[in-house]
Each structure stands twice: as structure tokens, then as C-alpha cells.
Amino acid sequence: xxxxxxxxxxxxxxxxxxxxxxxxxxxxxxxxxxxxxxxxxxxxxxxxxxxxxxxxxxxxxxxxxxxxxxxxxxxxxxxxxxxxxxxxxxxxxxxxxxxxxxxxxxxxxxxxxxxxxxxxxxxxxxxxxxxxxxxxxxxxxxxxxxxxxxxxxxxxxxxxxxxxxxxxxxxxxxxxxxxxxxxxxxxxxxxxxxxxxxxxxxxxxxxxxxxxxxxxxxxxxxxxxxxxxxxxxxxxxxxxxxxxxxxxxxxxxxxxxxxxxxxxxxxxxxxxxxxxxxxxxx
Amino acid sequence: xxxxxxxxxxxxxxxxxxxxxxxxxxxxxxxxxxxxxxxxxxxxxxxxxxxxxxxxxxxxxxxxxxxxxxxxxxxxxxxxxxxxxxxxxxxxxxxxxxxxxxxxxxxxxxxxxxxxxxxxxxxxxxxxxxxxxxxxxxxxxxxxxxxxxxxxxxxxxxxxxxxxxxxxxxxxxxxxxxxxxxxxxxxxxxxxxxxxxxxxxxxxxxxxxxxxxxxxxxxxxxxxxxxxxxxxxxxxxxxxxxxxxxxxxxxxxxxxxxxxxxxxxxxxxxxxxxxxxxxxxxxxxxxxxxxxxxxxxxxxxxxxxxxxxxxxxx
Numbered sequence: 001x002x003x004x005x006x007x008x009x010x011x012x013x014x015x016x017x018x019x020x021x022x023x024x025x026x027x028x029x030x031x032x033x034x035x036x037x038x039x040x041x042x043x044x045x046x047x048x049x050x051x052x053x054x055x056x057x058x059x060x061x062x063x064x065x066x067x068x069x070x071x072x073x074x075x076x077x078x079x080x081x082x083x084x085x086x087x088x089x090x091x092x093x094x095x096x097x098x099x100x101x102x103x104x105x106x107x108x109x110x111x112x113x114x115x116x117x118x119x120x121x122x123x124x125x126x127x128x129x130x131x132x133x134x135x136x137x138x139x140x141x142x143x144x145x146x147x148x149x150x151x152x153x154x155x156x157x158x159x160x161x162x163x164x165x166x167x168x169x170x171x172x173x174x175x176x177x178x179x180x181x182x183x184x185x186x187x188x189x190x191x192x193x194x195x196x197x198x199x200x201x202x203x204x205x206x207x208x209x210x211x212x213x214x215x216x217x218x219x220x221x222x223x224x225x226x227x228x229x230x231x232x233x234x235x236x237x238x239x240x241x242x243x244x245x246x247x248x249x250x251x252x253x254x255x256x257x258x259x260x261x262x263x264x265x266x267x268x269x270x271x272x273x274x275x276x277x278x279x280x281x282x
Numbered sequence: 283x284x285x286x287x288x289x290x291x292x293x294x295x296x297x298x299x300x301x302x303x304x305x306x307x308x309x310x311x312x313x314x315x316x317x318x319x320x321x322x323x324x325x326x327x328x329x330x331x332x333x334x335x336x337x338x339x340x341x342x343x344x345x346x347x348x349x350x351x352x353x354x355x356x357x358x359x360x361x362x363x364x365x366x367x368x369x370x371x372x373x374x375x376x377x378x379x380x381x382x383x384x385x386x387x388x389x390x391x392x393x394x395x396x397x398x399x400x401x402x403x404x405x406x407x408x409x410x411x412x413x414x415x416x417x418x419x420x421x422x423x424x425x426x427x428x429x430x431x432x433x434x435x436x437x438x439x440x441x442x443x444x445x446x447x448x449x450x451x452x453x454x455x456x457x458x459x460x461x462x463x464x465x466x467x468x469x470x471x472x473x474x475x476x477x478x479x480x481x482x483x484x485x486x487x488x489x490x491x492x493x494x495x496x497x498x499x500x501x502x503x504x505x506x507x508x509x510x511x512x513x514x515x516x517x518x519x520x521x522x523x524x525x526x527x528x529x530x531x532x533x534x535x536x537x538x539x540x541x542x543x544x545x546x547x548x549x550x551x552x553x554x555x556x557x558x559x560x561x562x563x564x565x566x567x568x569x570x571x572x573x574x575x576x577x578x579x580x581x582x583x584x585x586x587x588x589x590x591x592x593x594x595x596x
Contacts, residue, residue, distance in 0.1 A: 067345070114372045122343070126367055132333045133368055136340020136348075143302060143322050143346060163364075166333035173328075 011055045011230075016222035019089070020050040024252045025281040026085040026098060031266045034102035036110055040250035040262035041155065042082040044186040045074075047220045048153055048245060049086040056229035058148070061091035064118040070148050071121045071137050075130025076155035076184060077111040083120070084108050092119035128161025130154070131181065135171045138179040142236035149232045153182045157189030160198050165210070172211035177238025180229060181207070184219060186249035188260045207242035219245030253278055283475075284312065284381050284441040286417035290424050291349070292316045295323065298428060302341055304334050306352030308381070331361040338376045339368035347375060347428060353387065354380035354396030354437065362402055369433045370406045377427050378403075378435045383413060383475050384525025385562060386440040388571040392561040396437075400473075401530020403435045404503045410456050411503040413437040413474030413524075413532075418447035419500050422454035430456075439475035440568075446477055446498075459506040465495035468550075468586060469513035472523040473499045473532040476555075479572065480523045482579020487586060502532050505539055514540070518550035519589055523582065525572075528556040551589050555582055 023046040031039040053059075057070045074083045081101060088095040100106035107116040111125025121137070124130045134152040141148055158164060171179055185203060187194055195201050207214035217224055225245065232241050249263070250256030253275040267275065276282055292315045295301045302323045303316060317324040327334035331352065338348040350357055357380045358365070369376045380399065387394040404411050410432060414420040420438060427434040434456075451460055462477070463484055472480035477498050484494035495517065497509055513520050522533035533554030540547065555577055562571050572578050576585065588594035 122340075123367065123371055126363060128332070129336055129364065129367055132336025132364070133340040133343070135333070136337035136342075137344050138340075139325070139337060140341050140344030140346055143341075144344065163332040163336065166328075166330035167336065170327060170330060170333050170337065174325075 011051070011223045011226035013223040016050045016054055016226060019054050020046045020222060021252065021279045021281060022089065023049060023082055023085050025276050025279050027081045028253070028267055028272055028275045030081045030085070030098060030101045032269065032272045033099070035266040036081065036102050037264045037266065038078040038081070038110070039266060040256055040260070041076065042079040043251050043253065043256065044219070044247040044249045045076070045079050045153060045184045046082055046252070047222045048182050048184060048225055049082055051222045051225035052151060052229055053086045053090045055226035057151070061119065064092060068146055068148050071134065071150045073122050073124065073130040073134045073150070073152045074112060075124050075134070075152045076127070076158055077124030077130070080110060080112045083112060087117070087119040093117070127155070127158040128163035131164055131167040135167050135176060135179060138171070138176040138236060139174060141178055147234040149178045149180065149234050151180045151182065151229060151232070153184055155189070156183060156185045156187065156194040156200055156203070157197070159183065159200055159203070160189070168207065168210040168212065171240045175238055176236055176240050177233050178236040179240040180232040180243065181212070181240070182229070182243045182245050184247050185244055186247040188249045188263065190263055204244040207244065211239060212242040213239040214242040214244060216244050216246065219247035220251060283414065283417045283420045283438040283443055287379065287420050287424070287438055288312045288316065290421045292319065294424060294428065295320050298347065300345065300347040301428070302346050302348040304338055304348055304350045306331050306334055306350070306356055308352045331356050332364050335361040335364035336368045339364070339372060339374045342374035342376045343372060347377070349377040349379050351379045351381070353394055354382045354399055355394065358396070358399040358435070359402060365403070366406050370408050373408055374433060375431045376433050377424070378433070379438060380436070381438045381440065383437045383439050384557065385568050385571040386475060388562065388566060388568045392563065395562060397525065397527045397557045398530070399437065400502050400524070400526050400532065401534070404530060404535065408432060409503065410434045410501065412456060412501050414500050415472065415474065415477030415498040416443060416446040418445060418450050419454070419498065422450045423500065425450070426454060426456055437474055443475060444478050446481065456501045457504040457506055458501070459509040460498040460500065462496040462498050463494065465493040466516050467493040468519045468521070468590065469495040469497065469517040470521045470523055471497045471499050471510070471513065471532065471536065473502055474524060476523045476525050476577065479577060479579040479582065483582040483586065486580060486583035490587060492590065499532060502535055505535055507539060507543065510536060510539060511543070511545065514545050514548055518548055519553065519586060520548050521553040521555060521582070521586060523555040525577065526556055528554060528559055531556060551595070553586065553589055
């Protein structure tokens with residue numbers, strides 16, 4: 001029997017919030033050090049990552065290839081920095097590796113790599129790929145008579161991709177109840193408001209119409225996210241779960257929140273200091 | 283080749299529990315036997331090839347050995363990015379199996395023709411590109427694919443092609459050409475469903491006293507450099523033969539090998555038979571299309587005869 005973490009019934013809200021703040025602080029440092037883009041996209045999903053990695057997921061970082069582990073796929077691969085920090089803090093590898101983010105010769109590229117880092121289940125970055133791969137992994141549980149869950153975090157801009165909706169129809173048709181999508185619905189894509197680009201709204205209704213068990217949730221309520229993700233069944237039978245998580249792009253830092261310039265901008269040293277103060281990491 | 287593919291799938295599925303078939307809503311009744319025996323391992327993925335390919339990658343990452351299957355353009359170019367990223371970048375051992383190579387479905391029009399697929403898939407890192415010459419080679423390729431852990435592209439013709447071997451070719455391996463007939467004056471290097479035409483051409487030339495070697499170069503990537511080196515060293519004229527564009531297919535791969543290896547072109551010439559760089563826009567079935575493009579065995583023999591006599595440029 002593997003040493004997979006059994007989630008507690010009741011999420012430790014204070015701990016999850018503290019982990020999310022720690023992730024945000026590290027991601028901001030990484031963006032500054034590397035002068036790398038997509039900081040605001042990473043900040044908007046830190047609560048989702050905290051709820052997943054510190055409560056919901058049945059994982060054992062010491063045994064990252066355990067066949068019965070839950071899988072977590074960051075389909076919005078441009079938020080890689082947040083995933084790298086979560087995996088490091090969760091014990092998949094030495095957090096010192098985070099200092100190599102985007103440096104020459106590092107495995108920590110701007111998008112999560114294939115075959116290179118423990119805990120990274122799939123290389124993402126080209127949008128609309130993570131969910132179909134996750135659907136295949138969820139389907140493998142039925143064929144191989146395994147019990148695990150698959151979680152895929154998508155961005156709202158990513159929902160522009162037709163492959164997302166192909167996968168949504170397929171997963172519902174196959175009744176992959178062991179699959180959960182979390183849409184990090186921060187209302188922005190790279191260059192515009194997401195609902196002024198393509199007609200996404202009503203987004204929960206779209207997932208529901210595709211026969212998913214779809215819910216609108218607060219994407220910054222770590223306790224609610226943790227409970228809902230932990231409750232996803234490990235039986236590949238039933239409607240897959242979609243959590244349309246309302247988020248704020250750049251969440252956690254007043255001067256970054258809902259300002260889409262931070263899709264591409266990287267912070268100065270002074271901005272890092274201010275952000276850390278706001279996050280209570282001073 | 284199609285029916286033998288389904289038959290071999292059923293046989294292999296009995297002994298290999300990793301085998302999963304994903305069909306892009308094609309092959310009506312073709313997979314009934316496999317489906318009846320292994321209902322959990324037959325998936326109709328619908329007309330959604332991007333998802334089908336990503337799902338296959340996810341299955342392969344989880345220890346299974348999926349096959350994606352539909353008409354060539356839809357299982358290759360329609361979902362090329364998924365093949366590139368989900369399969370090849372992850373080195374996921376998926377078998378991409380295409381039916382309707384080249385002009386096999388000529389009558390369905392250019393949307394269903396497949397004269398660029400080898401070119402696209404050959405450029406993807408880690409991908410093995412295999413175009414079997416008959417149904418026995420199809421069976422051999424499927425068995426070989428399951429014995430290794432890399433992505434493989436298998437390009438089928440359609441149904442009812444002539445059988446050119448008597449059994450599964452002994453010693454079949456990706457990257458190792460099969461000598462279909464020996465000869466030392468002309469060598470026709472054929473890939474995929476053109477093999478019967480290549481053999482016809484060889485017979486025609488033999489009637490005129492020429493000694494013709496025919497290689498079934500079923501694997502376009504990796505090429506059999508040893509067999510090529512021998513052909514170019516021995517024969518006065520070397521020809522490639524494929525139902526594929528002149529860009530990026532077998533002929534192009536051999537030309538690249540020729541340049542990279544520093545091999546001298548043969549004295550008599552190096553000839554490439556292919557479908558050109560154009561859509562075949564006319565109605566008509568495969569035989570008609572081949573004739574229009576100069577790809578019948580007889581036409582190829584005539585051209586090679588002229589080349590041998592120095593009456594035509596290679």
C-alpha cells in the first residue's frame with residue numbers, strides 16, 4: 001500500500017491560505033528574477049493549487065510514479081511558475097531548483113516540460129491539450145481497474161480551444177466521474193477581456209449543457225475548493241465534475257489585481273517588496 | 283490491408299491487455315470481433331480527432347498501448363499538434379494508424395487524399411513512420427510496434443490490395459527494408475501501397491532484359507541506410523516510388539540521405555516517382571489517378587527504360 005496522503009475531512013483553512021500566500025510570494029520572486037511573463041495568470045490559480053496539493057490530492061511526493069496516485073494537470077501551462085513552486089514546497093524536489101526558473105539549461109522552462117520534472121504529469125503550454133490527456137488518464141483507470149482521480153486546471157481563455165469541448169463531450173459520453181476540471185475564470189485572456197473575445201458566458205451553463213456536474217465556486221475560497229476537489233469520486237462512473245472558479249487575475253497584490261498588464265509585465269525589486277508586505281510575507 | 287489490420291488487432295488484443303482501439307467514428311462493423319471480446323478496450327472517439335489523440339497519449343502515459351484510427355488526413359494532419367505535443371514530446375507509445383494512404387480514396391476527393399502525411403510525421407522527433415507494402419507487412423508492423431516503446435505511425439492502404447508475401451515477413455524490423463526481388467542494374471525503392479506497381483514495373487523491365495531489384499522500404503523513418511548504400515553502389519539507376527508528394531516523402535528522404543552521406547548519385551540517374559506538388563482535382567478512382575500521374579507499373583517501367591537508354595533525364 002502506498003503512502004498516499006489521506007485528506008482530512010475538514011480542510012485546514014488557515015494552513016491552506018498560508019500556503020497560497022507562500023506560493024504567491026515565491027512566484028512573484030521568480031517572475032522578477034527571470035523577468036518572465038504570465039505572473040498574473042499564476043497568481044490567479046494559487047488558491048486552487050493550495051487546495052489541491054495540501055488537501056485534496058492523494059499523492060506521495062516520494063513516489064511520484066505511483067500508479068494509483070491522483071493526477072493533477074495544469075492545462076493552463078503558462079502558469080507554470082505556480083506549479084513549480086507548489087511541487088517544490090510539497091516535496092517533489094528541492095525548492096532551491098526554483099532559483100533556476102527560466103535560466104539557461106534549467107528544466108524549469110516557461111511552460112511545464114515533458115519527462116523532465118517529477119510531479120509534472122503532462123507538458124502543457126499549447127492550450128487545449130491538458131484536458132484531453134487528462135481524459136485519457138481518467139479513462140485508463142476504468143480499463144486498468146484503478147481508483148484515482150484526475151484534475152485539470154484550465155484558463156478561461158483556454159476554453160476558446162475547440163479541443164476543450166471535444167474532450168468535454170467525450171468525458172461526459174464515457175461517464176468519467178473520476179475527472180474534475182477547474183476553470184480558473186479570471187475574466188481575462190492575453191490581450192482582452194475573455195467575454196469580449198469569444199462568448200464564454202454563461203460558462204457554468206456550458207459545462208452543464210455538456211452533461212458535466214458543473215458548479216460556480218469562489219476560486220479564492222481555499223476551504224470550499226479543497227472540500228469540493230476532495231469529494232471527487234475515484235470511481236470512473238458518473239458525470240465528470242466542472243468547477244467554474246471565479247478568480248481575480250493577479251490575486252493577492254493590490255496593484256496587480258485585475259490589471260491585465262501583468263499578463264506580460266514582470267515586477268521590479270521594489271514591487272516584489274511591496275507585494276510581499278501585502279501578502280504578509282514581509 | 284484494412285481487414286487484416288482489424289484481424290491482427292483482434293488477435294493481438296487477446297494476448298496483450300494493454301491494447302486499446304480508439305476509432306474516429308469509422309470502420310463500421312470492421313471491429314465487431316475486437317469489440318465483442320474487449321468492450322472496455324474499444325472506444326468510438328467520435329469525429330473529434332484532436333481529443334482522440336490527446337486521450338490516446340493519456341492512455342499511453344498510464345501504461346496502455348492505444349491505437350488511433352481513422353482516414354489518413356483526419357488522424358494525421360487534422361490533429362498534427364496533438365501528435366507532436368501529446369504523443370511525440372511525451373514519447374508516448376501510441377500507434378497512429380491511418381487508412382487510405384495516398385490516393386487510395388481518390389474518388390472521395392482531395393479532402394480525403396493523403397499525399398503529405400509522411401512529410402509531416404517524418405519531421406516529428408521520435409516518430410517511426412511505417413508504410414507497409416502489403417497486408418503481411420501490416421501485421422508485422424503492428425507486432426513490431428508493440429515490442430518497443432515509441433510512437434509509431436502506420437500508413438495503411440485500403441482493402442483488397444494484392445498479397446506480396448506468403449506470410450509475415452521473417453525478421454521484420456522497423457528501418458530494415460525487405461528485398462522483394464534481386465537485381466543489379468536498376469533498383470526500385472518502394473514504400474507503402476505502391477509496392478505492387480513497383481513489382482509490375484520490375485517485371486516489365488525484366489522482360490526487356492534488365493536486372494531489377496525491388497526494395498520494400500516500409501519504414502521511411504528511420505531509413506535503411508545500409509540497403510540504400512548497397513543499391514546506390516550496385517545499380518546504374520535507382521528509383522523511389524510512393525503515393526505521396528515529392529516533398530518530404532520517401533524520395534525526399536532518400537535524396538537527403540544521398541546528400542548527407544556523400545553518396546554519389548548513380549551513373550544512370552536517380553528517379554523519383556511521386557504525386558507531384560499539386561492536389562489531384564479530378565474525380566475517379568485510384569487506378570485512374572495513378573495513370574494520370576504516371577504511377578502505374580507499366581508507366582514507371584517505360585520511363586525507367588528511357589532513362590536506362592539515356593533518352594530521358596532522370
